[in-house]
Amino acid sequence: MTASAPASAIESMLVENRVFPPADAIVQAARVSGMAAYAALCAEADGDFEGFWARQARSNLQWSRPFTRTLDASNAPFFQWFADGELNASANCLDRHVGTPTENKTAIVFEADDGALTRVSYRELFARVGQFANALKAHGVAKGDRVLIYMPMSIEGVVAMQACARIGATHSVVFGGFSAKAVHERIVDAGAVAVVTANCQMRGGKELPLKTTIDEALAMGGCDGVRNVFVYQRTATACAMRAGRDKSFAEALAGQSTDCAALAVGAEHPLFILYTSGSTGKPKGVQHSTGGYLLWAKMTMDWTFDLRADDVFWCTADIGWITGHTYVAYGPLAAGATQIIFEGVPTFPNAGRFWQMIERHRCTIFYTAPTAIRSLIKAAEADAAVHPARSDLSSLRILGSVGEPINPEAWMWYHQNVGGGRCPVVDTFWQTETGGHVIAPLPGATPLVPGSCTLPLPGIAAAVVDETGRDMPHGAGGILVIKRPWPSMIRTIWNDPERFRKSYFPEELRGYYLAGDGAVRSVDRGYFRITGRIDDVLNVSGHRMGTMEIESALVAKTDLVAEAAVVGRPDAVTGEAICAFVVLKRARPTGEEAGQIANELRNWVAKEIGPIAKPRDIRFGDNLPKTRSGKIMRRLLRSIAKGEAITQDISTLENPAILEQLSQTN
Numbered sequence: 001m002t003a004s005a006p007a008s009a010i011e012s013m014l015v016e017n018r019v020f021p022p023a024d025a026i027v028q029a030a031r032v033s034g035m036a037a038y039a040a041l042c043a044e045a046d047g048d049f050e051g052f053w054a055r056q057a058r059s060n061l062q063w064s065r066p067f068t069r070t071l072d073a074s075n076a077p078f079f080q081w082f083a084d085g086e087l088n089a090s091a092n093c094l095d096r097h098v099g100t101p102t103e104n105k106t107a108i109v110f111e112a113d114d115g116a117l118t119r120v121s122y123r124e125l126f127a128r129v130g131q132f133a134n135a136l137k138a139h140g141v142a143k144g145d146r147v148l149i150y151m152p153m154s155i156e157g158v159v160a161m162q163a164c165a166r167i168g169a170t171h172s173v174v175f176g177g178f179s180a181k182a183v184h185e186r187i188v189d190a191g192a193v194a195v196v197t198a199n200c201q202m203r204g205g206k207e208l209p210l211k212t213t214i215d216e217a218l219a220m221g222g223c224d225g226v227r228n229v230f231v232y233q234r235t236a237t238a239c240a241m242r243a244g245r246d247k248s249f250a251e252a253l254a255g256q257s258t259d260c261a262a263l264a265v266g267a268e269h270p271l272f273i274l275y276t277s278g279s280t281g282k283p284k285g286v287q288h289s290t291g292g293y294l295l296w297a298k299m300t301m302d303w304t305f306d307l308r309a310d311d312v313f314w315c316t317a318d319i320g321w322i323t324g325h326t327y328v329a330y331g332p333l334a335a336g337a338t339q340i341i342f343e344g345v346p347t348f349p350n351a352g353r354f355w356q357m358i359e360r361h362r363c364t365i366f367y368t369a370p371t372a373i374r375s376l377i378k379a380a381e382a383d384a385a386v387h388p389a390r391s392d393l394s395s396l397r398i399l400g401s402v403g404e405p406i407n408p409e410a411w412m413w414y415h416q417n418v419g420g421g422r423c424p425v426v427d428t429f430w431q432t433e434t435g436g437h438v439i440a441p442l443p444g445a446t447p448l449v450p451g452s453c454t455l456p457l458p459g460i461a462a463a464v465v466d467e468t469g470r471d472m473p474h475g476a477g478g479i480l481v482i483k484r485p486w487p488s489m490i491r492t493i494w495n496d497p498e499r500f501r502k503s504y505f506p507e508e509l510r511g512y513y514l515a516g517d518g519a520v521r522s523v524d525r526g527y528f529r530i531t532g533r534i535d536d537v538l539n540v541s542g543h544r545m546g547t548m549e550i551e552s553a554l555v556a557k558t559d560l561v562a563e564a565a566v567v568g569r570p571d572a573v574t575g576e577a578i579c580a581f582v583v584l585k586r587a588r589p590t591g592e593e594a595g596q597i598a599n600e601l602r603n604w605v606a607k608e609i610g611p612i613a614k615p616r617d618i619r620f621g622d623n624l625p626k627t628r629s630g631k632i633m634r635r636l637l638r639s640i641a642k643g644e645a646i647t648q649d650i651s652t653l654e655n656p657a658i659l660e661q662l663s664q665t666n
């Protein structure tokens with residue numbers, strides 16, 4: 001990746017004058033109460049950086065062996081935190097509550113796609129995790145082994161993750177929407193020894209198979225390391241089971257004790273790998289630590305969500321994404337919260353499902369993505385029966401947004417129609433790599449401005465700089481960096497430390513962490529507004545997609561595709577939409593034939609990566625716009641995708657006539 005921001009990222013600040021300071025009652029009751037308290041925490045972190053983090057780590061986590069050294073920067077950028085300390089992540093989520101009044105508290109309320117409810121207390125979850133951990137051990141899974149988890153949203157998915165953590169196995173959760181090919185790539189890259197999956201997942205009343213995808217992936221070769229596949233029977237539908245390798249949960253758990261002592265591991269022990277898209281065709285296995293990661297998961301539950309003992313927390317993210325790791329599988333449990341886990345989709349049986357669920361469970365903290373909000377606004381405007389006004393949302397006290405910039409209109413609607421004008425909306429900026437929130441308001445302190453994620457959390461040295469790492473003045477756009485390491489940061493890219501160094505710590509940036517986003521700070525308050533990715537990464541419905549990944553998938557259809565270029569265009573609901581420009585090995589198709597081939601290519605991409613990567617628009621050309629040296633001019637493709645007239649300089653373009661052809665819709 002290069003550290004230069006294209007002109008589109010360095011755009012001028014939209015003027016946003018609305019400011020929503022927190023109500024006095026909220027400030028008084030909050031953990032971090034008022035801006036002076038926020039400033040004091042920031043000053044503490046600035047003045048005594050290591051001391052600040054050490055105190056937080058001691059008070060927020062239970063250590064089996066106390067650490068004596070806080071930050072080890074001797075091998076930067078491979079920073080180590082609390083490295084000589086030992087702890088177990090699962091013990092910090094479960095054991096710490098057992099024997100306290102929290103043990104009988106509901107840990108998870110699970111609402112299935114069809115509305116069926118299941119509750120587990122902390123004590124029950126502790127027993128289920130212990131039993132599954134024993135099953136893993138009995139099948140030879142040991143400390144340091146990688147376990148691939150391909151599960152529906154379920155209590156069992158969380159149990160599988162926690163069970164891995166309990167025995168020191170490193171999990172790699174793959175979102176259930178990824179294809180067999182994508183699963184295969186991740187099994188091979190991580191060198192997984194076991195897979196945890198389900199016969200199917202239920203979404204919107206439909207059964208979607210999961211186990212068959214695992215079978216296909218394992219048949220692709222190079223997966224000999226996988227000795228066991230554990231299958232959760234989500235429904236009665238049978239799936240093929242290979243003798244010796246596959247076993248149902250029932251079989252694996254039979255006779256296993258629910259007691260499994262949590263294994264203390266070093267704070268730097270890899271808790272998990274989570275693959276995400278970068279600017280090349282190959283996904284990156286982001287590796288997270290145990291101690292630093294869990295510390296921030298717990299602290300941000302307390303700070304950003306101002307968590308209280310009686311909260312009912314609901315993060316709608318899937319456990320296949322980082323949000324579902326930090327704010328479903330780890331953070332809420334470490335903090336002792338009651339949380340809702342939802343299997344289904346927001347539009348089934350109707351688009352009022354989220355609001356009905358908030359009412360049903362008396363949810364107090366609701367955390368979702370702008371793309372969901374925007375699609376539910378549309379639905380509510382079309383049909384009053386699914387409007388949030390139809391549900392009693394009076395239990396809510398804090399709303400959160402995550403995954404992409406939230407446009408001020410959607411923010412206002414969320415604030416007014418869901419939050420009744422009384423709930424702070426915390427717009428949380430972070431990434432798979434940051435482990436948890438890095439720029440976000442504190443609900444009992446920060447005056448809110450729609451469309452802004454406001455200020456860095458205490459201890460996070462976020463800044464906007466130019467290509468050489470110099471601070472930009474407020475009001476001027478630049479590159480978002482974090483100047484100092486922090487405990488929950490990415491440790492490395494699995495199997496590729498050089499790529500880690502190059503992607504996140506480019507030399508020109510003085511050792512700062514490069515987030516990959518552009519940002520601008522407001523002149524009046526210094527608030528951050530994220531202007532979007534500065535690399536070849538798209539954000540579609542809050543899902544990160546590499547343009548190169550989609551291009552590689554398209555050109556892998558070698559019988560048909562000669563060349564492909566993928567860009568994003570703005571979309572009112574999904575944030576960005578994927579647009580592919582394709583040159584075929586045969587004559588450029590038009591009309592009905594173009595439509596058919598486009599569909600064939602969409603289905604192909606769904607098989608190569610997953611349905612989330614399907615291009616929305618596919619345009620065919622005899623060629624792509626290129627410079628004389630043969631470089632594809634993507635900025636021109638971006639304009640065409642948007643339907644804009646091309647006003648940019650095209651003097652370096654070799655084949656100007658192609659613009660006209662690509663601009664025609666086909």
Ligand code: WT7
Pocket residue numbers: 276321322323401402403404405406427428429430431432433453515516517530532533539542543544
């Ligand atoms: C990218 C990270 C954060 C967990 C889920 C996505 C974009 C994320 C915001 C926000 C503006 C945001 C950035 C970032 N992003 N949150 N509040 N405002 N942009 O994690 O898949 O690693 O994607 O999502 O572009 O770099 P991810």
